[in-house]
Amino acid sequence: MISDFGFRISDFESHIPHPISHIPVMPEEVITFLGCKPGKLYVDGTLGGGGHTSLILKAAAPTGKVIGMDWDEDAIATTKESLKDYSERMTIVRENFANIKKVMKDLDIESVDGILLDLGISSYHLERPDxxxxxxxxxxxxxxxxxxxxxxxxxxxxxxxxxxxxxxxxxxxxxxxxxxxxxxxxxxxxxxxxxxxxxxxxxxxxxxxxxxxxxxxxxxxxxxxxxxxxxxDELNNLNKAIDDGVNLLGSGGRMVIISFHSLEDRIVKQSFRRLSKGCICPNDFPKCVCGNLPKLKIITKNPITPSWEEVAKNPRARSAKLRASERL
Ligand SMILES: C[S@@+](CC[C@H](N)C(=O)[O-])C[C@H]1O[C@@H](n2cnc3c(N)ncnc32)[C@H](O)[C@@H]1O
Missing domain, CATH: 1.10.150.170 (Putative methyltransferase TM0872, insert domain)
Known part of the structure; x- marks a missing residue:
């Protein structure tokens, strides 16, 4: 499969840090839906093994930047090392993505062009018995x-x-x-x-x-x-990251979320719907009194799922669902 940006999975493979036990899910779709471009600033809220981050950095070369967040010290340490060639274009922060607002405030950043969340645990979590x-x-x-x-x-x-x-x-x-x-x-x-x-x-x-x-x-x-x-506390963190993340997106900025089970996907779907509606007045109100304006346009009417070729290569991808929205 070729993305809108003309990449193939094989193009990415040389940019996936090695050694890596976690294969990034739906790599081309992530790049396409984030709309990666040079000069833009992206947040990868789930840095993990740095697979998606390295793809974003490549797609947004030579000037696009990434702020990578993860709360797992092993993920931070490994990825700092494996992505050290990109250090000028990336900032790594050990933090819960639910605290995205505080992280951006501390970095003195008012708005970003895209936010990615690739939820759940990583393969290295499952592979480490301890x-x-x-x-x-x-x-x-x-x-x-x-x-x-x-x-x-x-x-x-x-x-x-x-x-x-x-x-x-x-x-x-x-x-x-x-x-x-x-x-x-x-x-x-x-x-x-x-x-x-x-x-x-x-x-x-x-x-x-x-x-x-x-x-x-x-x-x-x-x-x-x-x-x-x-x-x-995974579901509360997700709810908070969506609400606060949307407020950090500049106009036209994208939020892309990959979930792996129905509880997460339901939160993403319902949050995107609520934020794309605006008005939160009860249905029986004759006219709007809340004055809320829509913040998002939903880009993926139905969730995007991985191709069978990808699932055959990476069985962990089988339950993945990707949803994307754009800030109005
Ligand atoms: C599925 S992995 C991400 C893999 C990454 N996209 C890649 O390509 O290598 C999810 C990562 O998100 C991290 N994570 C999960 N919930 C988080 C949260 N609330 N805040 C920060 N990091 C979180 C986990 O520690 C894990 O490293």
Whole structure:
């Protein structure tokens, strides 16, 4: 596939930092929807392994700049090193993207031309057993993306009430067996803390009747997703980043968001809709009294999904959905 800018995936591959275990998702689409051009300023709120950032820097060469944010110290350290050739055109900040407004204020920047969020965890999070994100390895229950944070998965799993656990697993994991899993966790805690990913994975799996084990995914997948979202407060961060990010976009600036599950995609879709409507008066008001003006024009009516060729190359891309909007 060739983007509007005439790039092919193979053009990008030499610019993806090595060694890298994370392949950037929908690379051509990201560049196209961000509308990368020389002289413009972009924010990559999810720097990760720097894959998308390096593509933006290449597409916006020789003068386009990127501010790359990530709250994970490993991502920051690795990417600082792998993108050091671009250091004159990029600024790296270790921060939660929900604090984008403060970051821009500290950098004395009033507006930017594009914001990218490529949500969730990176392949290196899943591949590092010590981070406690994966049920494939036995490790302490951690799941923090920002290790400066005190609250870990251990705290949530061992200190939350039965009701809260059930709510977390139901709401953030969309797990129909949430009640049984929460009950099994609370019962297990009577014998001692649930301290490892294996314990949590075994508990979730055995709480779901065998005949209802999903075929496509591990039975503990939804429980792990739910606890991870709760540990990292992922949905609130996303809501805040969209609202504050939109206010930082200059006229014609683009916001591009890639999500990996329906909870995230729903937030992006609904936020873009709300911000493109303007008026927030109740439907039965005869005329608008709020005076809110639309801030965005939605560019992707339906979410963009990766091609089958990309999914074959990078299975992590299979659930990705990209939505883009433009600041009015
Ligand atoms: C899917 S990876 C991004 C990969 C990147 N686009 C690339 O091409 O290498 C998501 C990254 O976003 C970071 N992240 C997730 N939520 C964040 C947040 N609220 N604030 C800052 N960084 C966040 C994670 O630490 C992770 O490194």
């Amino acid at each position: 981070r406690g994100f994966s049920f494939r390895f036995d490790a302490p229950l951690d799941m923090r993306m920002d290790k400066r944070q005190k609250k870990t998965a251990y705290h949530i799993v061992n200190e939350s009430s039965h009701k809260t656990l059930e709510e977390i697993i139901w709401k953030y994991g969309e797990e129909r067996w949430a009640k049984r899993i929460a009950k099994a966790m609370v019962e297990e805690r009577r014998h001692g803390p649930i301290a490892t990913t294996k314990q949590l994975s075994d508990l979730a799996s055995s709480a779901i009747p065998k005949k209802f084990h999903p075929r496509e995914i591990h039975p503990a997948t939804r429980t792990f997703q739910a606890i991870r979202i709760a540990v990292n």
